Amino acid sequence: MLNTMGERQKQLLKLLRGKRPGMSVDELAKSLEITRNAVRQHLASLEGAGLVTAGKTRPSGGGRPQQLYVLTELGRESFPRQYSWLAQLVVASVQQEEGSENMGKRLNDIGVGVAQQMRSQYPNLKTHEEKVDKLAEVMDQLGYNAKKTTMPDGETVIEADNCVFHRMAIKDREICHLDKGMMETFTDSQVKHDECMAEGGDLCRFRFSPKKE
Structure with missing residues (x-):
């Protein structure tokens, strides 16, 4: 499945794989060095494919709670496991x-x-x-x-x-x-x-x- 994706989407999935509690749009944008809007577009595409979903929210120091995004089970299974x-x-x-x-x-x-x-x-x-x-x-x-x-x-x-x-x-x-x-x-x-x-x-x-x- 990963072979059919763009490089940014692969990178995004790999980031979420390493952060089981999830990551916010801001964290993903910083890690990928792209805009928040670009992250949202990638997330929407991956959500549509059933690979990513909205997880818990996290307090953000007095502001609006941050929405975290996590891999679905299908998302985890999309990575190669050779044996x-x-x-x-x-x-x-x-x-x-x-x-x-x-x-x-x-x-x-x-x-x-x-x-x-x-x-x-x-x-x-x-x-x-x-x-x-x-x-x-x-x-x-x-x-x-x-x-x-x-x-x-x-x-x-x-x-x-x-x-x-x-x-x-x-x-x-x-x-x-x-x-x-x-x-x-x-x-x-x-x-x-x-x-x-x-x-x-x-x-x-x-x-x-x-x-x-």
């Missing part, structure tokens, strides 16, 4: 073979296998920091819109606002075991899923603690 379709087939197969009670462990094992294959492509990764850096890059290529960032306390985390399993995770959080198995094996870390979009978070945030030798 979500494959995951659906995998989960259905695992559930049929293992039963629901063993889903978490089996999906974790699949994630471990995926990570081992990916790591074989990067034999020169030595330090924990190098592994986390490369994982963020790989996840971004897979469609997670992932980036490495640093928390105020100096801790390095990966944040992603386009989970490739989002629709599935809303129905069943067991699917997150696949991601966890993949991340832990790729980085030789213990991973904590600190914030989750499937639970209403603005993004998915992952913390990495190096495994002790």
Whole structure:
């Protein structure tokens, strides 16, 4: 769907994807460096396509409340997710073979296998920091819109606002075991899923603690 849009509309959708509470016309105009009228025209077009909708309002310091705009579920699903379709087939197969009670462990094992294959492509990764850096890059290529960032306390985390399993995770959080198995094996870390979009978070945030030798 994104392939049929203009560049400004793509940029606008990407901005809203990173701001789950929503953004105002003024904020969008400033970020895109275009006029408020241009933003309104783009919003009207995207609303008509069912990709954007008016969300909550926000106090504006004594003036009229600011209207915020947010992505619809269709808007979120319009971004590429390169292997979500494959995951659906995998989960259905695992559930049929293992039963629901063993889903978490089996999906974790699949994630471990995926990570081992990916790591074989990067034999020169030595330090924990190098592994986390490369994982963020790989996840971004897979469609997670992932980036490495640093928390105020100096801790390095990966944040992603386009989970490739989002629709599935809303129905069943067991699917997150696949991601966890993949991340832990790729980085030789213990991973904590600190914030989750499937639970209403603005993004998915992952913390990495190096495994002790």
